Amino acid sequence: xxxxxxxxxxxxxxxxxxxxxxxxxxxxxxxxxxxxxxxxxxxxxxxxxxxxxxxxxxxxxxxxxxxxxxxxxxxxxxxxxxxxxxxxxxxxxxxxxxxxxxxxxxxxxxxxxxxxxxxxxxxxxxxxxxxxxxxxxxxxxxxxxxxxxxxxxxxxxxxxxxxxxxxxxxxxxxxxxxxxxxxxxxxxxxxxxxxxxxxxxxxxxxxxxxxxxxxxxxxxxxxxxxxxxxxxxxxxxxxxxxxxxxxxxxxxxxxxxxxxxxxxxxxxxxxxxxxxxxxxxxxxxxxxxxxxxxxxxxxxxxxxxxxxxxxxxxxxxxxxxxxxxxxxxxxxxxxxxxxxxxxxxxxxxxxxxxxxxxxxxxxxxxxxxxxxxxxxxxxxxxxxxxxxxxxxxxxxxxxxxxxxxxxxxxxxxxxxx
Ligand SMILES: [Ca+2]
Numbered sequence: 544x545x546x547x548x549x550x551x552x553x554x555x556x557x558x559x560x561x562x563x564x565x566x567x568x569x570x571x572x573x574x575x576x577x578x579x580x581x582x583x584x585x586x587x588x589x590x591x592x593x594x595x596x597x598x599x600x601x602x603x604x605x606x607x608x609x610x611x612x613x614x615x616x617x618x619x620x621x622x623x624x625x626x627x628x629x630x631x632x633x634x635x636x637x638x639x640x641x642x643x644x645x646x647x648x649x650x651x652x653x654x655x656x657x658x659x660x661x662x663x664x665x666x667x668x669x670x671x672x673x674x675x676x677x678x679x680x681x682x683x684x685x686x687x688x689x690x691x692x693x694x695x696x697x698x699x700x701x702x703x704x705x706x707x708x709x710x711x712x713x714x715x716x717x718x719x720x721x722x723x724x725x726x727x728x729x730x731x732x733x734x735x736x737x738x739x740x741x742x743x744x745x746x747x748x749x750x751x752x753x754x755x756x757x758x759x760x761x762x763x764x765x766x767x768x769x770x771x772x773x774x775x776x777x778x779x780x781x782x783x784x785x786x787x788x789x790x791x792x793x794x795x796x797x798x799x800x801x802x803x804x805x806x807x808x809x810x811x812x813x814x815x816x817x818x819x820x821x822x823x824x825x826x827x828x829x830x831x832x833x834x835x836x837x838x839x840x841x842x843x844x845x846x847x848x849x850x851x852x853x854x855x856x857x858x859x860x861x862x863x864x865x866x867x868x869x870x871x872x873x874x875x876x877x878x879x880x881x882x883x884x885x886x887x888x889x890x891x892x893x894x895x896x897x898x899x900x901x902x903x904x905x906x907x908x909x910x911x912x913x914x915x916x917x918x919x920x921x922x923x924x925x926x927x928x929x930x931x932x933x934x935x936x937x938x939x940x941x942x943x944x945x946x947x948x949x950x951x952x953x954x955x956x957x958x959x960x
Contacts, residue, residue, distance in 0.1 A: 564656070564730040566856040568847075571623075572737040572836050573616065573664055574876060576865035577887040579740075579833050583607075586760040587868075592830050595841040596860055596889060603858070603891030610884045614864040614876045616666050616741075623863075624648050624667070639668065646673035649732070658729040660721055663714040663736035670699035674734075676725075678704070678717050684738050686710050686745035691717070709747040710738045711835035719846050735843075740832030742875075743805065750831035759826040761869065765793065766818060768872035778878075790878055793825060793869045794818040802874055822869050829868065858891045 578585040581593045582600040591597075611619045613629045621627075621634030621641045625648070629635045632645065644650075649659045650673045661671045665679035678691050681700060689710045695702025706713045718735045725731055746753075764770060769779060769786055778789050791800040795810070795817055803810070803821035806828075812820065840860070847853040865883045867873035876883040 563855070566730050566852060567652075567657070567732045567859070568843075568856050569732070569734045569859045570737070570840065570843075570861075571734070572739060572833075572860075572862045573741040574864065574866045575737075575740055575833060575836065575862035575887060576868060576876075576882060577885050578868050578870075578882060579830060579866075580887045580889075582889070583887065586762065587826075587830070589760070590754065590757065590830065592833055593837045595837045595844065596887075599840075599844075599858060599860060599891050600889045603889060606888035606890070609861070609886045609888035611864045611886055614879070614883050616664075616863055617668075619863040620665075620667055634667070637666075641667040642669045643672035646671065649673040649734075652732040656729060657732040658726055660725075660731065660733045661736070662718050662721060662733065664738045665736065672699075676721060678721070680710075680738060683741065684710060686738065689713055689738075709835065711832075711839045712747070714738070715839040715843055718843060722846065722850075722852075737836050737839075739836050740829050744825075744828035744832050746828060746831035747835055750834055753831050753834055754827050757827075759823055759830075761819075761822060762871075764871050765822060765869045766815060766872070768792075768794070768796065770871075773871065790871075791874050792872045793821050793874055794872050796872055800874075818872070825874065826868060829866075860889045861886050 577583040579587055579592055580596055581588045581591055582597040582605055612622065613619055613635070615637060617637045617639045618629045618634050621632050621639055622629060624641055624646050625632040625634075632641065633639065634641055646667075649661070649671075653659050653673070653675065658676075659674045660676040660678075661674040662676075662678050663680060664684055665671055665677070666682060671677040671679060676694070678693050680689060681692055681703075684690075687709060688705070688707050691704045691706060691713075692700045693702050693704050706716075708716075714735065714737055718733065721733070722731070764773075769783075769790075774790075779786055780789070787796060787798055791797050793802050795801060795803060795814060801821065802808075802825045803817050806821055806824035808817055808820045808824070810817070844853065844858075847856060863886070864876050865881075865885045865887075866876045867878060867880065867882050870882050871880070873880070873883075
C-alpha cells in the first residue's frame with residue numbers, strides 16, 4: 544500500500560499549483576523484483592542487470608521500503624489505481640474487476656488537466672475507460688506477436704490490434720507512437736506497463752547469449768530448505784507434513800510446481816545438482832527478460848531527451864510486486880517475504896529538482912515547496928484535489944484511501960524511507 548500512497552499523493556500535489564506541470568511517465572513492469580535491479584545492490588548487482596535503471600536512480604531517488612499489500616498482479620494493480628487496500632476496493636484475487644468509475648488515479652489526473660494513457664499490461668478485466676487513451680494486453684498477454692485491445696468500433700474487449708515482435712519492444716513502440724501523436728498542449732500522464740519479466744520468462748532471441756557462460760550467484764539459502772527453524776506451522780505443517788506442498792520451489796521439494804520441471808532438468812540428478820541447474824536456468828531466463836525492459840527504457844528515455852521532454856517529466860519506475868529468486872528455495876511471489884512484497888521504486892525529477900539518494904540539497908526543498916505553494920496544502924492528496932471524493936458516499940470517504948504523503952520524504956533525504 545505504501546507505494547500507492549506515495550505516488551498518488553505526489554501526483555496530486557505536485558501538479559496542482561505548478562504553472563508548468565511536469566509530465567509524468569510511470570513505468571511498471573511485472574514481477575521485477577528489487578534483487579534484479581542493480582542499484583539495489585543484491586548478489587546479482589555484479590552482473591549489471593539494469594544499467595539504464597541504475598542511471599535513473601543515480602540521477603533521482605531510490606526508495607528501499609516500498610511494499611505491496613497483496614503480492615499478485617491484479618490486486619496490486621487495483622491498489623495502485625484506487626488508493627485503497629484490497630479489502631476496500633474489492634479486488635482481492637486474479638479475477639477481480641475494477642470498473643472505470645473506480646479507476647480513481649486517471650480520473651483525478653484528467654480532472655486536473657492531464658492527458659492520460661494506459662499502455663501495456665492492464666489485467667483488471669474491466670475497460671480502462673477512465674484513460675483518454677488505452678492500448679492494453681488481453682489478460683496476461685503474449686511474449687511474442689501479442690494482440691492488444693484498443694478503443695475501437697467493437698465493444699470492449701473485442702477491438703483487437705495485432706502486432707509482430709517481442710512484447711517489450713511492442714509496448715515501447717506503442718508508447719513512443721502515442722507520445723509522438725499526443726495532444727501536445729497538455730501535460731501527459733502515461734502509465735506504461737511491461738509484461739516482462741513475468742513467467743514463463745520467454746526472452747527475445749537477441750538475448751539468447753546474454754549470461755550464457757556466466758555463473759549466476761546463488762542465494763545463501765537456496766539449498767536444503769526449509770532450514771531448521773525457518774517457517775511456521777502454517778508453512779511447514781505439523782511434523783513438516785506440508786513442506787512438499789506449500790511454497791513452490793526451484794528444487795525437487797515441491798513435486799508438481801518446481802522450476803526444474805519447467806526447465807527440463809533431468810530428474811535423475813542428485814538434489815543439489817538438480818537445484819543448481821534449475822536455478823541457473825531460471826535466473827538466466829528471468830534476467831534476459833529484465834534486459835528487454837532495461838534496453839527499452841533506454842530507447843524510451845532517448846526519445847524524451849531528443850524531444851526536450853526528459854527534464855520536464857517525472858519518471859517513476861516500479862513493479863507490481865517483487866519475486867522470489869530462489870531465496871529459501873522459493874519461486875513465485877505470493878509468499879509473504881521481503882523479496883516478494885518489496886517493490887523497486889525509483890523516481891527521477893528534472894535536473895533542477897534533482898534529488899540524489901542520501902544527499903541533502905536545500906535548493907531542492909525550496910523547489911519542491913514551490914510546486915505546491917499557493918494551494919492549500921493538506922496531508923490528504925484528495926482533500927484538495929477531488930471534489931468528487933468529498934461528495935462520495937460515506938462508505939467510500941476519502942479517509943478510506945490509505946494514502947501517505949510522499950513530499951516530506953522527498954524534502955528530507957536523510958529521513959527513513
Ligand atoms: Ca505481477
